[in-house]
Amino acid sequence: MPETLAGTGVLIRLGLRRDRWLLPVWILGFALIAYSTALAGAELYPDTASRVEASTVLNATASMVALFGRIYDPASIGALSLIKYTAFMTAILAILMVILAIRHTRSDEETGRLELLGGGRLGRDAPLAAALIISLGANVVLGLLSAAALAAGGLPAVGSLAFGLGWAATGMAFSAAAGLAAQLTASSRAATGFSISFVAVTYALRAVGDLAEPGPSVLSWLSPIGWNQQIRAFAGDRWWVLVLPTALCLVLVPAAFVLRARRDLGAGLRPERPGPAAGSLAGVWDLAVRLQYRVLLAWVVAFVVFGVVIGTLASNVAELLASPNAQDLIKLMGGQQALTDAFLAAEISIMGVLAAAYGVSSANHLRSEEAAGHTEAVLGTAATRVRWASSHFVFALAGVASLLLLAGVSIGAGAAAAVSDPAVVGRSTVAALAQVPAAWVVTSVALAVFGWAPRLAGAVWGLLLALVALGEFGVLWNAPEWLMDLSPFRHSPLLPVGAADMPALVALTMAAAGLAALGYSGWRRRDLAA
Amino acid sequence: MGSVVEMTGVVKRFGAVTALDGLDFEVAAGEVHGFLGPNGSGKSTTLRLLLGLLRASAGSIRVLGLDPWREVATLHRRLAYVPGDVALWPNLTGGEVIDLLGRLQGGQDRARRGRLLELFELDPTKKSRTYSKGNRQKVALVAALATDAELFLLDEPTSGLDPLMEDAFRGCVRELRAQGRTVVLSSHILSEAEALSDRVSIIRAGKVVETGPLEQLRHLTRTSVTADVAAVPPGLELLPGVHDVVVTDHRVSAQVEPAGLTHLMQALMTAGLTSLTSQPPTLEDLFLRHYGDIAAGVPAAAIGTAPGGPGSPGRGGRQAGDA
Numbered sequence: 001m002p003e004t005l006a007g008t009g010v011l012i013r014l015g016l017r018r019d020r021w022l023l024p025v026w027i028l029g030f031a032l033i034a035y036s037t038a039l040a041g042a043e044l045y046p047d048t049a050s051r052v053e054a055s056t057v058l059n060a061t062a063s064m065v066a067l068f069g070r071i072y073d074p075a076s077i078g079a080l081s082l083i084k085y086t087a088f089m090t091a092i093l094a095i096l097m098v099i100l101a102i103r104h105t106r107s108d109e110e111t112g113r114l115e116l117l118g119g120g121r122l123g124r125d126a127p128l129a130a131a132l133i134i135s136l137g138a139n140v141v142l143g144l145l146s147a148a149a150l151a152a153g154g155l156p157a158v159g160s161l162a163f164g165l166g167w168a169a170t171g172m173a174f175s176a177a178a179g180l181a182a183q184l185t186a187s188s189r190a191a192t193g194f195s196i197s198f199v200a201v202t203y204a205l206r207a208v209g210d211l212a213e214p215g216p217s218v219l220s221w222l223s224p225i226g227w228n229q230q231i232r233a234f235a236g237d238r239w240w241v242l243v244l245p246t247a248l249c250l251v252l253v254p255a256a257f258v259l260r261a262r263r264d265l266g267a268g269l270r271p272e273r274p275g276p277a278a279g280s281l282a283g284v285w286d287l288a289v290r291l292q293y294r295v296l297l298a299w300v301v302a303f304v305v306f307g308v309v310i311g312t313l314a315s316n317v318a319e320l321l322a323s324p325n326a327q328d329l330i331k332l333m334g335g336q337q338a339l340t341d342a343f344l345a346a347e348i349s350i351m352g353v354l355a356a357a358y359g360v361s362s363a364n365h366l367r368s369e370e371a372a373g374h375t376e377a378v379l380g381t382a383a384t385r386v387r388w389a390s391s392h393f394v395f396a397l398a399g400v401a402s403l404l405l406l407a408g409v410s411i412g413a414g415a416a417a418a419v420s421d422p423a424v425v426g427r428s429t430v431a432a433l434a435q436v437p438a439a440w441v442v443t444s445v446a447l448a449v450f451g452w453a454p455r456l457a458g459a460v461w462g463l464l465l466a467l468v469a470l471g472e473f474g475v476l477w478n479a480p481e482w483l484m485d486l487s488p489f490r491h492s493p494l495l496p497v498g499a500a501d502m503p504a505l506v507a508l509t510m511a512a513a514g515l516a517a518l519g520y521s522g523w524r525r526r527d528l529a530a
Numbered sequence: 531m532g533s534v535v536e537m538t539g540v541v542k543r544f545g546a547v548t549a550l551d552g553l554d555f556e557v558a559a560g561e562v563h564g565f566l567g568p569n570g571s572g573k574s575t576t577l578r579l580l581l582g583l584l585r586a587s588a589g590s591i592r593v594l595g596l597d598p599w600r601e602v603a604t605l606h607r608r609l610a611y612v613p614g615d616v617a618l619w620p621n622l623t624g625g626e627v628i629d630l631l632g633r634l635q636g637g638q639d640r641a642r643r644g645r646l647l648e649l650f651e652l653d654p655t656k657k658s659r660t661y662s663k664g665n666r667q668k669v670a671l672v673a674a675l676a677t678d679a680e681l682f683l684l685d686e687p688t689s690g691l692d693p694l695m696e697d698a699f700r701g702c703v704r705e706l707r708a709q710g711r712t713v714v715l716s717s718h719i720l721s722e723a724e725a726l727s728d729r730v731s732i733i734r735a736g737k738v739v740e741t742g743p744l745e746q747l748r749h750l751t752r753t754s755v756t757a758d759v760a761a762v763p764p765g766l767e768l769l770p771g772v773h774d775v776v777v778t779d780h781r782v783s784a785q786v787e788p789a790g791l792t793h794l795m796q797a798l799m800t801a802g803l804t805s806l807t808s809q810p811p812t813l814e815d816l817f818l819r820h821y822g823d824i825a826a827g828v829p830a831a832a833i834g835t836a837p838g839g840p841g842s843p844g845r846g847g848r849q850a851g852d853a
Contacts, residue, residue, distance in 0.1 A: 110620060110659065186659060187621060266659075274655035279626030282633050291619065373617030377670070379583055380611035381634035384603045527544075528583040 004261075007122035011130035015104050019134070026096055027142045029465070030167070031149040034085070036473055038153025041081025048075050055080050063313030063343065066207040069229045070215070078155045078234025082163065086229045091203045093142070093167060094174035094225070097135060098195040101178035104131035106188040109266055118265060128179055128260055132253060135175035143168025159234035169245035170228040174199060176252035183259035186268035193298060200302060202226070207309070224248060284383050288391035291369075292362060296399050299358050303351070303403050304410045310347045311414020311428070314340045340419055344411060344428050345494040351407040352435030352492060353468055355400045359443030360460050362396035366450045367457035376528060389523050393447050393516065400439045408432025431495035437508035438488035442467070444515035451522025454529050533592075534559045534681055534712045535580060540589030542575055542736075549575045551736035552589070557714055562707050564723030565716040567733035573716040574614045576733065577685050580714075581611055594681060607636045610674035614685035614716070616666045618658035624669045625654030631673040638676040646672040649698050664690035675702050682706060682713045688722055700726055751811035752785040755794065760802030769793040780804075 147164025771790020
């Protein structure tokens with residue numbers, strides 16, 4: 001083994017020890033979702049005729065094609081059941097792999113942990129090599145386990161394997177991309193942001209590419225997520241496409257090592273520029289804004305672009321609803337009848353969940369600031385606990401509300417242009433704002449957990465995923481009513497279709513306030529935890 | 531002027547671990563108080579309790595006459611704190627952090643801020659990410675020292691500073707004392723406390739085991755005496771209060787308790803004294819007495835935060851003859 005790789009084995013063991021919960025939960029989560037989807041698909045579409053009809057409708061609906069892609073064999077139960085998973089779920093997998101790779105490379109470097117280890121017999125390339133090997137292992141296990149789960153769910157074994165290997169190869173391509181991004185900037189946040197933008201761009205590229213008639217245009221072939229779709233698992237099983245993500249890895253990984261060799265430990269490619277000698281931050285609120293606004297801006301851009309795109313797709317919905325089968329489908333998406341509005345309602349409820357995810361990530365700054373030791377410095381001054389906690393929490397609440405406002409306006413603007421009905425803007429904005437209280441409830445859960453069990457801050461993500469899964473699969477799983485009623489999203493009125501259920505909105509807001517009060521009371525009486 | 535810090539019977543438990551076990555600690559107004567103890571003895575826990583960052587399991591705490599848990603904002607306007615482990619926001623510059631902390635504190639003296647930056651040779655335009663440990667420490671020190679606090683709580687303030695900077699820091703503390711401010715200085719570096727402190731408290735396994743002016747504590751330990759004499763008189767080791775007598779040719783060295791000095795000096799003078807060096811006990815000696823266990827081979831892990839850790843077998847015997 002070359003000198004520069006010395007210690008890779010030790011780092012792999014250390015990494016697996018640190019990820020002993022994270023990786024199994026992710027991997028099992030993907031396999032479970034694959035399994036339940038395979039089961040659910042067989043139940044929903046019992047015969048070929050129903051499959052062909054559903055697939056034809058989906059392929060003819062631009063919004064569905066843009067969001068999820070095309071079905072290349074209308075008779076294939078696998079291709080139809082997994083329509084949400086070749087692009088959308090793959091993007092989520094890609095984001096998780098980015099987080100994993102950065103966590104073991106740039107984050108460790110930024111905190112100085114690698115420097116601590118670097119005093120030992122540790123080669124320069126060992127951390128990156130270890131991170132990539134752990135990622136490879138995670139991707140392969142996740143892919144194979146998901147393939148087994150799909151086959152166990154009743155889908156053809158060959159297609160299941162093609163699908164699973166697609167996830168593994170695509171996930172690894174994004175691991176490699178993150179490994180490269182980790183060499184570019186001194187800040188782990190910037191490296192993560194850069195990599196996730198890459199995921200978003202590849203997702204958007206294939207959305208535009210897939211919309212081209214008759215099939216995918218060259219744009220889809222420029223995107224690793226597009227490649228994953230072009231494997232066409234259960235609809236031809238084109239194994240050769242797996243060469244593309246593999247080849248991308250073979251380019252990105254050596255490039256990352258070359259970049260690593262050209263820089264110092266802890267440094268980015270560009271030397272750190274000097275900043276202002278005096279600060280303008282006047283208090284905890286300024287500090288929270290300073291620490292959070294960049295991430296919020298990225299979300300704002302994503303929400304507006306996403307909103308306008310799905311808004312403009314609203315015109316295709318009329319066609320979709322003509323078929324009785326499609327109505328079932330729309331119901332599955334969470335909507336009710338009524339042309340454009342049903343589609344908007346479904347999309348806006350997705351935006352509500354995404355905004356809640358932003359709320360959790362923003363409110364969890366409380367915990368990351370405390371764990372980093374920054375809170376001790378702030379609370380050592382005249383700043384009080386409540387004021388400090390409020391700075392991040394209020395930022396989170398305001399961020400959630402502004403994201404949904406922008407989502408409503410941009411979806412409405414896109415739809416208004418598409419169906420030539422300016423009134424849609426108002427309806428869609430009100431509909432999006434009606435999602436705010438439910439997203440606030442989830443955000444407040446993050447504060448409550450911070451107040452009482454700060455070390456469990458990460459578990460709030462698990463809770464959010466569970467709520468989403470419950471909303472998505474609760475009916476299929478025969479989950480009890482009371483369990484599904486625990487999800488705040490279930491109580492959000494589905495505007496602009498349904499009635500504006502004011503009591504529900506008030507109740508959700510009260511629940512959020514109650515959780516926040518609970519969080520504050522815990523935070524006021526507990527010790528500062530390191 | 532009364533006490534600025536009063537802690538009585540303070541207990542702090544973290545789950546099953548008792549970090550402070552009935553700690554009594556008192557700091558008078560206007561003094562520089564050294565708070566000494568090895569790693570894990572409870573120094574930082576004590577300071578965090580004084581700040582209201584932690585809540586005491588039992589006992590009473592008053593800081594500047596206020597309850598640090600309940601009246602935290604009022605209290606913190608009047609004190610400044612430098613944490614033991616300075617963590618800064620990686621993408622803010624040192625200058626930005628200093629100004630932020632100063633404003634949160636309720637204002638800092640711009641002129642003094644500039645002077646301190648110069649004194650500590652700190653470049654405020656660098657991102658915190660690029661600072662060394664010593665430079666991060668300087669950021670926290672400048673932020674604290676530039677405020678107009680009455681009480682300064684400094685947790686191992688010179689860790690990471692080079693000797694020149696340590697010297698600059700000492701100058702700052704002396705300036706604070708001259709202005710009548712109170713400084714609590716935790717340290718395991720004895721020379722630092724020795725050079726600065728009016729009084730010291732020694733903490734061990736969650737209890738303050740000794741408090742007083744350095745001079746007074748020194749009475750508790752032995753002076754090291756080395757003398758050259760014409761002829762070494764016999765029976766020196768039998769003199770009361772004289773220990774560890776070593777004779778090589780015409781040279782005698784011994785460890786002497788305060789009460790034994792007169793006897794030894796008389797014996798040496800009659801023996802034809804040609805040269806004499808005597809070293810007062812250092813804080814090191816004081817420390818060794820309280821942590822004699824470590825020297826005696828008790829594993830260090832058994833001391834630290836362990837509740838009611840092992841006794842100090844070295845104490846009783848070596849203290850024989852104390853007034």
